[in-house]
Amino acid sequence: MTTSYEFTNDTFVLSYAHPLPEGPILPINQFVIRGSEKTIMLDTGPLFNAANTVEALSKVINPQDLDYVFLSHMDLDHVGGLHEILKLAPKARVVGNVTVMGKGLSMYNIPPHRFAAVFPGQEINLGSHVLRVEESLVEDGHTSWLFDKTTRTFFTSDGYGSLQFGQPQPYAEMVDENAYAQGFAMWQHMNFHMLPRLDLAQFRGIINYMRKLDVRQIASVHAPIVRQDVMRIFDLMEGVPGAELPPVPPLPAIFHL
Ligand SMILES: [Fe+2]
Numbered sequence: 092m093t094t095s096y097e098f099t100n101d102t103f104v105l106s107y108a109h110p111l112p113e114g115p116i117l118p119i120n121q122f123v124i125r126g127s128e129k130t131i132m133l134d135t136g137p138l139f140n141a142a143n144t145v146e147a148l149s150k151v152i153n154p155q156d157l158d159y160v161f162l163s164h165m166d167l168d169h170v171g172g173l174h175e176i177l178k179l180a181p182k183a184r185v186v187g188n189v190t191v192m193g194k195g196l197s198m199y200n201i202p203p204h205r206f207a208a209v210f211p212g213q214e215i216n217l218g219s220h221v222l223r224v225e226e227s228l229v230e231d232g233h234t235s236w237l238f239d240k241t242t243r244t245f246f247t248s249d250g251y252g253s254l255q256f257g258q259p260q261p262y263a264e265m266v267d268e269n270a271y272a273q274g275f276a277m278w279q280h281m282n283f284h285m286l287p288r289l290d291l292a293q294f295r296g297i298i299n300y301m302r303k304l305d306v307r308q309i310a311s312v313h314a315p316i317v318r319q320d321v322m323r324i325f326d327l328m329e330g331v332p333g334a335e336l337p338p339v340p341p342l343p344a345i346f347h348l
């Protein structure tokens with residue numbers, strides 16, 4: 092099931108709680124912004140959940156009115172609902188960076204006339220909201236993020252995700268602080284293998300760029316919405332390259348000679 096709710100002005104999250112082996116839950120979110128002139132959806136969820144995504148989308152907007160579908164990157168948990176949505180959204184253009192364009196057209200059969208490429212620093216004007224395309228600062232370079240200058244919401248993708256333990260919550264402040272920090276560190280390390288090898292001064296510089304933006308909300312595809320104490324999350328991210336992780340489990344018995 093995918094739930095939906097408005098977390099800031101005309102800005103909605105569609106959220107699906109995906110169970111992983113051994114208990115943790117991976118939130119998989121999509122976002123919708125209803126601007127006064129234009130509307131946008133950010134990412135489209137996993138393929139196996141496409142019907143639920145479409146149903147949740149239809150509760151917050153008539154898909155026929157959708158102008159843009161922004162794809163942060165081309166992993167299947169972000170693009171799986173695309174074709175179902177495009178069928179219902181005849182005027183929607185798919186928007187993404189040049190990697191999204193390359194993979195999208197060659198591997199995902201996105202019609203070229205429905206695609207528009209955007210570059211970091213460019214702005215998507217929805218009327219009452221202006222979104223700036225941002226480089227993905229703490230995840231793989233083939234991903235783009237968006238910053239809503241109006242609500243000061245930073246939409247990240249895999250970056251800033253946090254595995255959840257137990258009943259998933261809509262907002263980060265509803266989760267036990269230590270559990271959040273643990274799920275946060277685990278997720279970043281699962282996704283970004285380069286983290287322990289990063290230049291820490293450079294990494295801190297990246298986080299500082301975000302610290303200075305007066306971010307009011309962090310909306311990651313893979314975490315509850317952060318709307319309180321955003322600076323705490325930047326501190327968490329700064330500590331991730333050196334974070335203590337659970338020990339590596341022993342090699343399964345099937346490998347014993
Ligand atoms: Fe990904």
Ligand SMILES: [Fe+2]
Nearest residue numbers: 166168249312
């Ligand atoms: Fe993802």
